[in-house]
Amino acid sequence: MVLPHNLLSIGELAERARVSVKAVRFYSEQGLLPEADRSGGGHRRYAPQALERLRLIRSLRALDVSLPEIARVVAEHTAEDGAGDGFDEGLEAVVARQLDSLGAQLAALRWREAALRLLHEAAAVERPELLRLVGALGTPPSTETLARYWRGLLPARLPARLVAAIVEAAVPPLPEQPSPAHVLAFAQLHELTAAVNDACLAEHRPSPPRPDMLYDGLREAYDLAAPALLAGRGPAEGEALDCFVAAHARAHDRRDTPDYRRELGRDLAVGDHPAMRRYWALAGELTPAPTLGAVNTWLSSALAAQLVTDRGAPPR
Structure with a gap:
């Protein structure tokens, strides 16, 4: 041939x-x-x-x-x-997927480096405990344990759209450039939420008569108050506080009156559960943005300050 x-x-x-x-x-x-x-x-x-x-x-x-x-x-x-367009689009899609894959690999490497630095810089006596905490995480770690914690904590009757919005706001994003301190804070946060069982969640799950009214209103109040926290302003009366109180009142089929504000102030003065305070403290170490816990504390403090002022005001 x-x-x-x-x-x-x-x-x-x-x-x-x-x-x-x-x-x-x-x-x-x-x-x-x-x-x-x-x-x-x-x-x-x-x-x-x-x-x-x-x-x-x-x-x-x-x-x-x-x-x-x-x-x-x-x-x-x-x-x-x-x-041709088909080839160009196909090649562009391949390049985009490679970039996504590379980004994930780099994120994993940055997290691994920060975790190793945490262990390297720790005192010898601290390393076994730190290794246990860090070893329980993936590389890079997943926030799913935190999301599952919040989905279990929120009222069962809450609409799915609100659950998704609250979980997104309550779970801190992983830093793009993690430090050893970030690794430690997230590892402790992961352990805290992973240890909570269904019985514990049920004990602390808020269940007002109308939970959708509460959380819809709280989202609006938090959005109004967040700029004040970012600007470093202290708790104060205003639209954010009014929205905060109204959300609580509507959720319990009440009206926003001076008596109700005093009642709400007493309830809020009891404070969060210690595990929740710990959660927000650790979450605050992972993000520069005000956490929902920080905003809630600001609004609760604003109400407490208003009640003190009202008690000291002369009768009209």
Whole structure:
């Protein structure tokens, strides 16, 4: 059999592409580099276009693109003769996925570095306990344990949209550039929420008659109060406090009156459960934004200050 004179042997193709014969054979066996024919002795022969395809494959492999992904890109490249919207979109999608994957890998490495620094900088006597805490986390860690804690804590009758919004606001995001202190705070937060069982959640789960009215109103009050915390202003009367009190009142089918404010003030003065105070303290170490706990404390303090002022005011 006489072969077309422009076909390339596997050795010629490898030499022109500056890769090994073994690599060419591997890509051929994976179906990425189809042969055009075989010689009389059974040796592979490739069309000249195989050189461009091989270079494309090698470029994608250099970016750590998987073989299945390469197969899709190469197929689009071949179908459109090396150009076209389909090929461009396919290549763009592959690049985007590689960027996402690389971002996840870098996040894991940054977290691992911070965890190792925490252990390295700790006193020898502290390392076993720190290793236990850090070892319970993934790399990078997941916030799912914290989210599950909040989903169990919120009232069962709360609409799904509110549950999602509250969980998102209550679970602190992981820092993009974690420090050893961040690792320790999150590890302690993870342990705190993982240790809470259903019975404990039921004991501390708030259950007003109308929980949706409470949490919808609290979200609005927190949004109004957060700028004051960011600006460093102390608790004060105003729209945020009025919204806060109204949310509690509506949830219990009450009206916002001076008597109700005094009653609410007494209830809030009891304070949060110690585990919840611990939660917000640790969450505050992970984010510069005011936590829901910090905003709630600010509003509770604003109400307490108003009640003190009202008691001292002369009767009208």
